[in-house]
Amino acid sequence: MASVWIGSWGLFAVDEVGASLTHILEKNDLEINSVLKPGYVMHEKNGVKFMIKSETAEKMGVITLEMECDSEEFWDNIEYEVDLETLEFVVDFNNLNYRDYKIRNLYVITEPYSPDAADWNHSTKGFEYHNFTKTLVPHYHDVATVRLPLYKSNFASLEKTYPLNIKLEATSMGASSSVACVKENVTTIPVERFRDFENMEPFFADGIFEPYDIENLQIEASGEDAFIEKFMEYQDLRKSGAELPSLEAGLALLGKDLIFEPSNDGDYKWEDQPVSYKLLRNNKTVIGLYGDVIKSDLEDVNKMIQALHVVAPGLDISYSSETKDVTLPIHFTDCKDKLGKHIGCKTEGFVGVYFANFKDYIWIDSSKRGDYRSHIIIHEIGHALGLGHNLCWTSAMTYEFSGPRVPYLSHIDLMQLQILYHPDLTPTSYNYKTAKRSLGRQEVINKLGLSEERVAYYEDNIEEACYQKPGVYDYLIELQGIEN
Ligand SMILES: [Zn+2]
Known part of the structure; x- marks a missing residue:
């Protein structure tokens, strides 16, 4: 699993965070444990780490740490697969809600295995560009299903096939802009194995063209x-x-x-x-x-x-x-x-x-x-x-x-x-x-x-x-x- 941390918090042991937090949080009568309180985020200032309210952090514009976005408890427990017949990505959360792990959004990403695929594949007239996709996985289902929006053109696009990467990306809560905290490769599949592509049709609206x-x-x-x-x-x-x-x-x-x-x-x-x-x-x-x-x-x-x-x-x-x-x-x-x-x-x-x-x-x-x-x-x-x-x-x-x-x-x-x-x-x-x-x-x-x-x-x-x-x-x- 590849993790991208905000700042350099990745190496920081959870226990130490707890210890350094004790004295400033006692007054609030909060129990310190390895799990962040709901509504709180981790923050570092001058080498000291402490927990602050999310709203306060947002007002201060501080860079905060989301301890749980890459939580093993979450990532080790979820299961997913791609159904090649239906083009569906199915993820079983095993009763875990990703929002509880401070994951703002979970996305399933598709992209040509070679980033240049869309350029070198002449015969496809640029339709591969639409196979760089990012789709939100809903958090309120136990088993979420996302239909992968894979497109082909009518321009003999499958004559020259190429593999597609499918990835899962989580963005963390708290920070003002979304920051990717986990990006995991799900699988790489040759395009010809997908059975069902959508044919793209041009955008059209009545009353514009003569x-x-x-x-x-x-x-x-x-x-x-x-x-x-x-x-x-x-x-x-x-x-x-x-x-x-x-x-x-x-x-x-x-x-x-x-x-x-x-x-x-x-x-x-x-x-x-x-x-x-x-x-x-x-x-x-x-x-x-x-x-x-x-x-x-x-x-x-x-x-x-x-x-x-x-x-x-x-x-x-x-x-x-x-x-x-x-x-x-x-x-x-x-x-x-x-x-x-x-x-x-x-x-x-x-x-x-x-x-x-x-x-x-x-x-x-x-x-x-x-x-x-x-x-x-x-x-x-x-x-x-x-x-x-x-x-x-x-x-x-x-x-x-x-x-x-x-x-x-x-x-x-x-x-x-x-x-x-x-x-x-x-x-x-x-x-x-x-x-x-x-x-x-x-x-x-x-x-x-x-x-x-x-x-x-x-x-x-x-x-x-x-x-x-x-x-x-x-x-x-x-x-x-x-x-x-
Ligand atoms: Zn020009």
Whole structure:
């Protein structure tokens, strides 16, 4: 059994605690024995250990010791097993209540045996991230049963199997934040031995997406007229995009990316990168949001999709509430307690990741809120659409960390997408590995009638490209719910 103690109390003999406590507790007429009184916690000050009331300890903000959280009486007496048929974790407390042992919460934890499993297992499109779980075991049953929430995707997830660890973790009472006092390995089981996985379906709420954007929409006969009307609106929206001019600054930005330069002030600097490196999505793109999703995430995706219909009519993009339709899953998990040990959580500084090429999925840290969260969503989908990073102040793709966290596609983001997905452009090369296609700089200039001189000017003065805000693009900002 591995114990993590608060401070260094682990080596302290219980008898000694009793002895040192005697004189300060006599007055309260408390009998000193090896068991802490209910409502009291152990505390050390200047090398002296004594018992104080939990409330007092909390008010004082002192670090206290929970003597019994790892009590052998408790841990040696409970019995547990995992039922592979039903995916149930069953624990028999043998008439002991863990709350009596100052255990605040008892959790059953599942995690891929290799923390990297979720990253290396390409074919699973990130669904393994949801197999880093922590479920509370109820304390008021003699025999508690917890159904392990194990998920699989519809993306051939079991072709490459990996073992899952199952652990039991206890957190102690008294301290203001939960502190793990015991973490015990229960068992390690190869995934293929589990019979019953849950298929995850995307988060969905009525009234957010336009009916024409819902991949799996069932239209009843009575709703047909309304749907047709909406569909006409959609066609008009797409047509309005034909009026948008292609701009030299947009192409110049498509020809840049950033390179990490620790010696540089901002850590990142501009780098030339051929436009052909930007890969377009040439297949149907169906988004699905999974995990700790909140309603505003759907709203953010919807606003972005509306703008994309206009600016990238060549892009077929929609949403589905069924995994079988989804081609671009977006997973929301948070890294609290360092539970998620996949790339996003283990590498400090990541709040969102787009996994390119074969993987083609997104991970987002669900602990983020507000505009920051929206910014991460838009930024990562921006990558999935082919956008790279920039150092522009107002861009969803910025790496200018002192700037605002832009929670929508800004003018320059839209200008780049307008070129990438322009219907008059035939992508020049085909990337067999990723089934994505890219454009050539010269072809863009020729076919869209851009001034080569001005493109070159912006390439040389890229910061000027950052500040372009063509008025004809304004309504697309408004379409995303942003006032200009
Ligand atoms: Zn990025």
